[in-house]
Amino acid sequence: MSVTAESKTLSHRGISDWLAALLLCAVLATPGFGQTVDAYFASAIWTGDGEPIQDGVLLVREGVIVAVGRQDQIEIPPRANRHDLGSATLIPGLVIAQTNIVESTRAEDYAISPEVRAVDGFDPFGDYQSLLAAGITTVQVSPGGNRLMSGVGAVVKLAGEDPTKQILAEVESLRITLTREGLSPPTVYEPPVGAVSVERPVEPTKPQLGTSLAQAIVGLEALLAEATEADSPDDIRLQSLAQIIKAKLVSRWTAGSNAEVRAALHLAQQFNIPWIVVDPLEVDLLVAKKVWESELARGVILNPELRPGRIANPIVPREGAKVEMPVWKRARSLIDAGAADRMALRASTDEDLKTLLFTASVLGRGGLTPAEILRTITSSPARILGVANRVGSLKPDADADFVVLSGAPFEPGTKVLATFTDGRSVFDIKSKNESDVKNEQATVIHAAKIYTADGVLETSSVAVVGGKIAGLGTDVSLPQGAKVRDFGNAVIIPGMIDCSTSLGLGGSLSETTTFSTKLGPLLARDDDQVALGRQGGVTTALLSSTRLPSPVLAFKLTDSPRPLKDPVALRFEIKGNLTATESSLERTLKTGKAYADSWNKYDAEYAEYKKQLAKYEVEKAQYDAAMKAAADKKAAEAKKPEAEKKEQETAKEKEKDENEKKDVSESDKEADKTEPGKPATEKASGDKTEAAKTEAKPDDKDTNKPDQPKLVEPKKPTEPNKPSSSSSLEAYRDLFAKKIVAMVDVSDVKAVDLAVKLFRKDFGLKTAIVAGEAAARRAKLLAENEVFVVVGPALVGTDDEGELVNYAAELSIARVPIGFQSNASTGVSELPAAISYAVYEGLGSSDALQGLTAGTAKFLGLESVGAIEVGKDADLVVLSGSPLLLSTEVLAVMIDGEWVYEKESN
């Protein structure tokens, strides 16, 4: 290569270039230049053979492994591309000793078809992403197993740049199936080409070899003998077989029972061909050490007999019957017999290939170490397939086929992060995740403490999928492709609720509103104030006009604010002249109640009407059916006389009468169709009688009396009248149904009393009063009447004597439920800090947190927020320490499963 480069430069370039070229040649002389070396650093490298290397490095050049070993022992070329895989583990690409990944698994007609090659059925352009994603890079492809001798397998890679180079072994082994699957060949029919004549008769179908094991073995023996002896046989099958024997190709025997295994070993030894035994259920013959000393013993392939997601019903063993050894015991005893490096594990079916890294761990029951288990799906199968020099283990000069795992193999939660073949990435979980739908992105968050609805969880995790909390606990289920965030010593609390803000509309709202105003649609997207406001950990805010009364909206502080409940409350005000206010408020509430009541009444009536209507429809349907049957009968009878012309005259008079009746009834029926509400008339009686006669339904038994018009059309119930609807009063319906809350701003103690009397006692509403000091003074009254109090922004004041009064604490002591408000826009972020003062001054932090989260959420009827609980919205606040301490910092805020604030990134 360097020589040609030199001569080319000499002839085509100038002197200066020539000098440069000389330099280039000097560099070219050092080995490996020009071919980039990739160095993969991983916390552990399992080579496939032997014990794992801790803190290992894998050097790859041109798709081939250059070196593998400990990071401190391997010299890394200075120009190498360094890939730090962090805590990941490297294992060799998995090698599967037997699969059926061929284009068509349709079985051949012929029981003996050694000329069939599986390699012809392998599609190098197929989509093998799911297998590569499971870490499988090399497989044996087999030509189907439903025939005695179904053909020759091949060894292929599932990915590669050149499809012809994906084939590692074109002709790998001859498959012979001695189990039941291979022993029921169909009879074959070979039609002659061209016309059939006396000289070329149609031949009958021919039975084929092997309907029992004994027959199959005798037949195979004869066939193999013929193929061995024949010099150059003419039969294509014998020809292929002769070639196979001559080339000492491996024979692959599917043999379960001892008898089948014995037959396989016997035939293989007799004809001196290497053998592989597949799926042995009984290994008595294979555990003899002598067997594995033979050169012909290529290996044994076990079936895990385990299909994740499926449960098989084991057969109850008959008394005295020999119980089969479970697969892990068989594996153990085979290893003890000296087959450790020649024992492979395959997947039960091709569908189960994806789960092989899991199913293989079943061998652990037999005391196999993870390294030994890994060997059965990497280096051992590679050895059995005769491709060990290229794949199956991470060693110098082997192909750089490896898999990056997130942790140690066979450990729960370990995922395949990436798969490489020939040094090329063929699967990468990152690129896969990026294509996933955004809100389906799963996140798992670890923290030291998590404040859940049921208490504080230590060192736990929250799993978030699709914006909801999907899992919670010390060992949370890992959603597919989840991103994991570990916050170490952090504390996670639910997103907080601010009971009054002026956020969301891009500025405060001071206009007059009616209770019919919907504030939700007015919310502004990508509001910078919202982005700032949520940094303190408030994730849900209430919004109303500063001019009361006003409806109150609850919404999420996401980039595109999401209305949670619109309205969540109706906000009133008691101020100024209390007498005047009282009467006007009372009037307002009375009007509202009357409206709500009228609708409640209507709702009740309507529900009754619906019930009646359903009953009516059933009756009506029965009635219609009866009518139709009668009409059909009538029509049939009308036709009959036409056919029998002789009787026509005699029956004429009768018919006339009937026809008249029929006309009437038909027109009647028409009328019935268009006006179902119309009651049945006597006119239809003639039909009905007949209908009753013909119908043998038990329902109609009582109508089965002649000339009795019993079948009366049911009466349709009347719909109740709707009360007049008024959009401005509509909100009262929810208010009086206690679906929403009355929030009352009060100015002094008297106003508190009035609010309690009017809203709570007189009208029985779910009431929250917005007050500080005044509420604290009436704490007992409020507690008795179960009134909620919204306090803030000032939580601590001084009384007449100048003593500090902690309103929030006083209320909490009296067991009055409280919530907090900031009445601010961007200042919403300061709310937790403001509360931390009250906490400092004696408010219990759990009471405070309750008021900021679950308590308020419950009172306001915001079911989806306020607690860390499976199924709730993923509104999480990650804190550096205990909540509601001034020293605690907000590290991150998540709303609806999306990180909306992160301290790090700011």
Place this chain on the structure above:
Amino acid sequence: MKLNHSRNVMFAWVALCCLDLVAALGWSGAKPAVAAGPLAIQGATIITVSGETIENGTVLIRDGIIEAVGTEIDIPGEALVIDGTGKVVMPGFIDAHNAAGMSQANEQAAVVPFLSVVDSIDPVASYFEECRRNGITSAAVVPGNSTLIGGKAAIVKTAGKYVNDMIVRRDSALKLSLRPTSGSRMSQMSLLRKELDAAKKALEAKDEDGKASKEEDASKKAESEDEKKDDAEGDESGDEEKGEGDKDKESADDAGKGEDIGLEAMKLAVQGKMPVYIYCEVAMDVTAAVKLVDDYGLKPIYVLGQECYQAAKLLAKQERTVILDPTLVYWKTNPRTREDEKVELPAIYREAGVPFVFQISDSDRRTTLGTSYFWYQAATAIKFGLTQDAAFAALTLEPAKLLALDDRVGSIEVGKEADLVVLTGQPLDIATWVDMTIVGGEVVYERDEDEKLKRLLSPEAE
């Protein structure tokens, strides 16, 4: 179109020429009077394909051969002169692979290497009429894609009264199709290998036989049927001899007789003497085809299905001109992402560096009109990055090379056969028509006399 026929020619001379032609080419064309004398197309733009395009040039044709091309050509007095002013002359197009033109093609028997399309070619098939109307002057009639070894193809001119008039090359190639007829690709391939192995073995046996004396051989192996077969092949030198041999064995080996003829074709294919069309339905067939070519030393002509583009890189390494599917651009759904993707075959093959020629879809089964015209195929390829010159070559010279006909047709050069298309205007222009098609120096199509086209374009005229 005016034909200015110079009438100062001795009639006897015309007659003599005429006889000559008939004798030489086996010709019995419809218009011997026109074919007889020299023919000149004057003042036209001549796209020679092999060289520069000549403006205001003249093509002189004598005895069906291009005698001269250029701007300053002396037109002999006796020549029939066609005024080519404003017109464009191109070499006739060549259809490198088409199963049309046959009446009752074999679609049933899978292994029939002994069949020849010649026995089925129908000179009055609408396909040939369409060919002349659209400027196709040579076509390879090839057994279809439905049978494993479909038989022998033939190259024909698209004009002629009898099959023998049309034939350029009999048994021009063998057709293999890797699309499974029944069962799996594995059994398909094993069957194909079996046939190829048999041919190889027969060849080896022949070599051995050649060494030993024939009589000895025959007496020794008289008992064995199969050896008899080999024997017959061994006597390939004399056809009559072989025939006798066959007769002798007829009663004993009836099926073998068919195979014998077939084996001849297979042997030629394995020797690389007869090219082999290999139809690949999907990309994995390409890998199989490449492998077959390597293993058996075949001389392949790859005929590709739509999906084969996945193997474009592999095809590029083969360095052979391939025949593309008639559908050059189509949509397919990615099975994993469920997204629709547009597949542009000309762009993919061009970028991969695979030279290609086009196929046209069977006009009887077409669902879209465009793909049944070479014009449309060329225009599509140009849309996806092919140069105009390359696209024209892909209609003419490239298929000629692929079929080893480039010494006879495919470009406008002195000495080549006069298979020409005269266009009313610039090629690929939507308003351009094929004005005249000339095969072997004879005008076989004139738009002015195309009654069907006239009826199609102005139905009221009837």
